[in-house]
Amino acid sequence: MLQDSFGREFHYLRLSITDVCNFRCTYCLPNGYEGKPEQTFLSLDEIRRVCAAFGAAGTRKIRITGGEPSVRKDLADIIPMVKATPGIEKVAITTNGYRLPELVDQWADAGLDALNLSIDSLDPGVFQSITGHSRLHELLNGLDRAIELGIPSIKVNAVMLRGLNDKQFEPFLNWLKTKPITLRFIELMQTGDNSEFFARHHVAGEQLRLWLLDNGWNQALRAVDAGPAQEFYHPDYQGRVGLIMPYSKDFCSTCNRLRMDSTGKLHLCLFSDTGIDVRPLLKSDDQRDELIEFLNNHLRDKKVSHFLQDGESGGTRHLAMIGG
Ligand code: SAM
Ligand code: SF4
Ligand code: SF4
Numbered sequence: 001m002l003q004d005s006f007g008r009e010f011h012y013l014r015l016s017i018t019d020v021c022n023f024r025c026t027y028c029l030p031n032g033y034e035g036k037p038e039q040t041f042l043s044l045d046e047i048r049r050v051c052a053a054f055g056a057a058g059t060r061k062i063r064i065t066g067g068e069p070s071v072r073k074d075l076a077d078i079i080p081m082v083k084a085t086p087g088i089e090k091v092a093i094t095t096n097g098y099r100l101p102e103l104v105d106q107w108a109d110a111g112l113d114a115l116n117l118s119i120d121s122l123d124p125g126v127f128q129s130i131t132g133h134s135r136l137h138e139l140l141n142g143l144d145r146a147i148e149l150g151i152p153s154i155k156v157n158a159v160m161l162r163g164l165n166d167k168q169f170e171p172f173l174n175w176l177k178t179k180p181i182t183l184r185f186i187e188l189m190q191t192g193d194n195s196e197f198f199a200r201h202h203v204a205g206e207q208l209r210l211w212l213l214d215n216g217w218n219q220a221l222r223a224v225d226a227g228p229a230q231e232f233y234h235p236d237y238q239g240r241v242g243l244i245m246p247y248s249k250d251f252c253s254t255c256n257r258l259r260m261d262s263t264g265k266l267h268l269c270l271f272s273d274t275g276i277d278v279r280p281l282l283k284s285d286d287q288r289d290e291l292i293e294f295l296n297n298h299l300r301d302k303k304v305s306h307f308l309q310d311g312e313s314g315g316t317r318h319l320a321m322i323g324g
Helices: 044-056 075-083 100-109 124-131 136-149 169-176 195-201 206-214 285-299
Strands: 012-016 061-065 090-095 114-118 153-160 182-187 230-233 240-244 257-260 265-267
Touching (some): 075 100, 100 114
Parallel strands (some): 012 257
Antiparallel strands (some): 230 240
């Protein structure tokens, strides 16, 4: 098992397959994708080798992310390939849902275990003003289809934004009465590019946590291998609420994830200063053990937490770079 010098075990990999995105979320890529066209993303063979090494080193879950993973044409090949990797028990995806209605059947057939869909508002106008896209209706249809198909874990991510979607909690909660999903409110994180936006729109999740506890919601016990989200349930609601509060005390003490960006750089933290290039170790299947040793050596340098509370977001300009 991959382990750092603080005894944290890493059984979860977030693997970005592209940093390209077709949305313009105000907190992430307000001007749309501005990457370098000459950039070459990991090939299918390289992705297979990353998964093989992590699977052999004890990783049990891989989340495919981006940028927007569904802009990659070979995503339909990537999902079953990740799923077939020895050691990997769960394959998940995080998506803006742009192509969800047309792709979700294919993903379910390929064995997708978990779908995280980003929906920052249920109001089409607010949704459009945050994401730059007007496809909320299609996206919600795609979500219903995912539920119908029985994808085992379905979560919706909503970033809390003061003055933009903070009037949406009530409709969101009403929606959960009949939706068997987990809706996770994420505290806005400061990145290199969004400092001004962060200062205007950050809302602390603690207020919502206290409100939930005062209004009949109960905090669920954390599984031993759970990540940093806190979950709440209510007897009158089919859905659950999750809270991701990266500025809260001890957020990083349960860190169980590593990240690989779409050009083959390992990020020990979402807010690390720089990525560590593993691409030279992805040239042939024979390099697997060398790659595992490389990972173990670098894990010793993983820091105890992020330093966001000091306004330091490392080298992360926006989360589309690494995969959120
Ligand atoms: N494009 C896909 C999507 O939006 O679901 C996957 C990548 S996106 C970077 C992953 C998640 O990060 C999304 O749920 C998004 O809302 C969230 N995110 C992006 N920037 C963020 C920020 N500055 N603070 C908090 N969450 C952020
Ligand atoms: Fe694209 Fe996701 Fe960033 Fe929105 S949050 S701009 S959908 S990468
Ligand atoms: Fe782990 Fe870094 Fe996220 Fe903290 S901020 S949970 S250390 S990846």
